[in-house]
Amino acid sequence: EMFLEPSKASYPSDLWSLGVSLFEIATKHLPFHSESELMWSVAIVGDMESAPPSVLDKLDDERRSRFDNKLAQVISTALEKHVQNRFRTANEMHEAVYSCLVDRGEACYSVFISYRVASEAPLARLLFDELNHSVTPGGHRVTVFLDSHRLVKGEPWEEGFAAGLLNSACVLSLLSYGSTAPLATLPPANSAKALAKGWEERPVGRCRLEGCEADAEDNFLKECLIALALLDRRDAVDRRAEERGFVQSVFPVLIGSQKTPGESGYPGMGSFFDVQAGGGEYPSTPSAPNNEAAASFLEQNAALPEDALTTIRSRSVANTMRQLTSLQGCRIWDHPSTLTEVELSRAQAELVGLGYTGPSVDRNVAARQPSLLSANSTLNKSSQQSCGFDERQLRMLKAQVQHYRADFHEIIDRA
Numbered sequence: 001e002m003f004l005e006p007s008k009a010s011y012p013s014d015l016w017s018l019g020v021s022l023f024e025i026a027t028k029h030l031p032f033h034s035e036s037e038l039m040w041s042v043a044i045v046g047d048m049e050s051a052p053p054s055v056l057d058k059l060d061d062e063r064r065s066r067f068d069n070k071l072a073q074v075i076s077t078a079l080e081k082h083v084q085n086r087f088r089t090a091n092e093m094h095e096a097v098y099s100c101l102v103d104r105g106e107a108c109y110s111v112f113i114s115y116r117v118a119s120e121a122p123l124a125r126l127l128f129d130e131l132n133h134s135v136t137p138g139g140h141r142v143t144v145f146l147d148s149h150r151l152v153k154g155e156p157w158e159e160g161f162a163a164g165l166l167n168s169a170c171v172l173s174l175l176s177y178g179s180t181a182p183l184a185t186l187p188p189a190n191s192a193k194a195l196a197k198g199w200e201e202r203p204v205g206r207c208r209l210e211g212c213e214a215d216a217e218d219n220f221l222k223e224c225l226i227a228l229a230l231l232d233r234r235d236a237v238d239r240r241a242e243e244r245g246f247v248q249s250v251f252p253v254l255i256g257s258q259k260t261p262g263e264s265g266y267p268g269m270g271s272f273f274d275v276q277a278g279g280g281e282y283p284s285t286p287s288a289p290n291n292e293a294a295a296s297f298l299e300q301n302a303a304l305p306e307d308a309l310t311t312i313r314s315r316s317v318a319n320t321m322r323q324l325t326s327l328q329g330c331r332i333w334d335h336p337s338t339l340t341e342v343e344l345s346r347a348q349a350e351l352v353g354l355g356y357t358g359p360s361v362d363r364n365v366a367a368r369q370p371s372l373l374s375a376n377s378t379l380n381k382s383s384q385q386s387c388g389f390d391e392r393q394l395r396m397l398k399a400q401v402q403h404y405r406a407d408f409h410e411i412i413d414r415a
Contacts, residue, residue, distance in 0.1 A: 012083045015093055019078025026067070027058035052079040053379075071100045079199035091133070098143060102167045108246050110412050116206040119178020121254065122355040122389050123332070126173065126348065126401045138413035161226060166302060169248050169415040171232055172408070173324060176255035176360030179220050180261055182206040182277025183287075183317055198359050199279030209290075211283025211317055218290055224320055224379040225294035229312050233304065244302040251408075255345035256333030258360040258393060267341070267392040269333035275358040281319035291315060310359040318370055318414045330404050332397070339403060341395035348398070353388040 005342060023031040031053040054062050055072040074096045080086045087093040101107035111131060115124045124146060134189040143309040145164035165171070181203035186194050201208070209215045230247035233239055256269035298304045304312075344351075389397065 003095055010090075011090065012086050012107040015078055015087055015090060016080075019075055019092070022075045023055055023058075023079065024051065025054045026071075026075065029058050032374075039321070050081075052076045052081065057131070068100055070103060071097070074100065089370065099163060102163065107143075109164060110140065110142045110166040110170060110415075111144045111408075112164050112171045112227075113144065113169055113174065114220065114227065114324070115174040116176075116179040116182075116204065116220045119176055119356045120174040120255070121175055122351040122394060123397060123401070124252075125351060126255075126394075126398050127408075128354050129345070130401050130405060131310070131350065132397075134405070134409070136409040136413045138409075140383065140412055140413060142409075161223070161297060161301075165247075166245050169246050170411055171223075171231075171247060171250045173224065173227065173250060173252045173329075174255060175252050175272065175276065175325065177257060177275040177278055178204045178356050180276045180321065181208070181223065181280065181358070182218060183209050183221055183321065184277035184280030184282050185210050186342070191318045192385065194279040197279065200359055203278045204356060208278075208280060209283060209287050209317060211285035211287055213288045215289050217293060218287070221287060221290045221317070221320070222294045222297070224324055225291060225312055226298060228315075228320065228323055229294070229298055229308065232311075233308060234309075238305065240303070242303045243305075248344065249411050250324070250327055251411050252327055252329035254325070254329060254331045255357060256331075258389065261390075263393075267390070267396045268335060269357065271333055272331065277321075282316075282321050284316050284318045286314060287317050330407055332400050333406050335396070335400045335403060339396070341392060342399040342402060344391070344394055344398060346395065351389065351394055352391050355389045361366065 020031055023029075053076070055075050056067060058068075059067055074093070077096070078093060079088060087096065098107060112385075112409065113124050115121070115125055128144050128146045131142050134142045136142060145168055146165065181200065185208050186199070186201065191201075206218070207216050209218065209221070227247060227250050230245040231250050233245060234248060253386065254272035256272045257275045259266040259268055259270065263266075291313050295309045298312065299309055
């Protein structure tokens with residue numbers, strides 16, 4: 001940028017310079033070569049379409065075989081000539097370097113945020129912004145694993161869980177209508193009545209689980225199964241040296257239903273317990289595809305013993321959710337009356353319209369009406385229209401996250 005358009009040089013230029021420094025530290029050579037200072041511009045910007053230099057090309061065979069490939073890629077990304085191909089922020093580059101340390105077993109994440117993207121993305125982002133790099137009273141520098149920041153696009157779910165969930169001390173599990181309703185079936189005897197009230201047959205666009213072999217895979221349920229299994233193994237007397245997994249605490253964050261403008265309590269929320277399961281019932285049997293996927297993942301990546309794997313395979317959806325909601329956590333909806341809305345950052349303002357905490361449900365619909373309604377009725381279709389969070393709701397949500405910051409820090413310090 002300094003050679004081509006000095007007026008446009010900004011923080012991405014500093015990240016490029018940092019990449020140069022890291023390259024020289026790793027190789028004892030500069031990434032670009034020139035016979036004179038006058039030729040530096042030619043050496044660097046002469047061919048803007050060429051690939052950035054790689055640390056691995058400057059190391060001898062012995063050092064190259066031991067050098068971290070992931071770190072080499074981080075340095076190459078920092079050295080990209082086009083700004084749009086580099087790290088967008090210093091924080092993003094820090095996360096990439098930190099993940100290299102996690103992979104080497106030299107660090108772990110403080111917090112893993114478990115959530116369903118379709119419904120909890122705004123809250124997950126606000127939690128990440130509030131907690132990541134904050135310092136607890138115990139002096140712990142918090143590092144948060146949030147998949148939208150750390151996962152490579154297209155990366156299999158197993159890779160993300162191996163990087164994040166297995167290497168995190170605390171799991172914040174965001175429980176709401178959107179995350180729990182797809183896990184609960186609508187019993188045939190009551191489904192018409194539930195639909196008449198406004199509950200959805202396909203919450204957040206997903207088929208509900210039945211607790212059987214035909215269930216669709218659900219990554220949120222897998223996260224819950226894996227987190228609880230790791231928590232169970234935390235103090236196991238038969239824990240083996242080769243077992244992996246740092247989880248010390250699972251902290252459920254209970255999220256209520258959105259209040260609409262003009263409704264009492266707006267811009268706050270209603271109770272989570274009024275909307276969990278979305279009018280359905282959690283199956284009293286395991287969801288075979290999800291239980292098997294979680295057990296296989298833990299067998300391959302965490303070396304859990306066979307009896308622990310058997311427990312995971314036999315754990316019902318109802319038991320999983322009952323155990324999760326019985327843990328110490330926090331309730332987003334019942335904030336103090338003195339809590340006031342907080343301004344959003346420019347990036348957070350882009351979350352307006354995202355998220356979903358449930359349809360508008362009429363609990364007074366008479367039982368005699370269900371026969372007139374079906375899954376294809378106008379009422380059921382309209383109830384599936386997600387309105388997302390408006391700006392005032394997001395401001396209040398951010399205020400509630402800040403209100404619970406001390407609780408989150410306490411959990412992290414205890415872990």
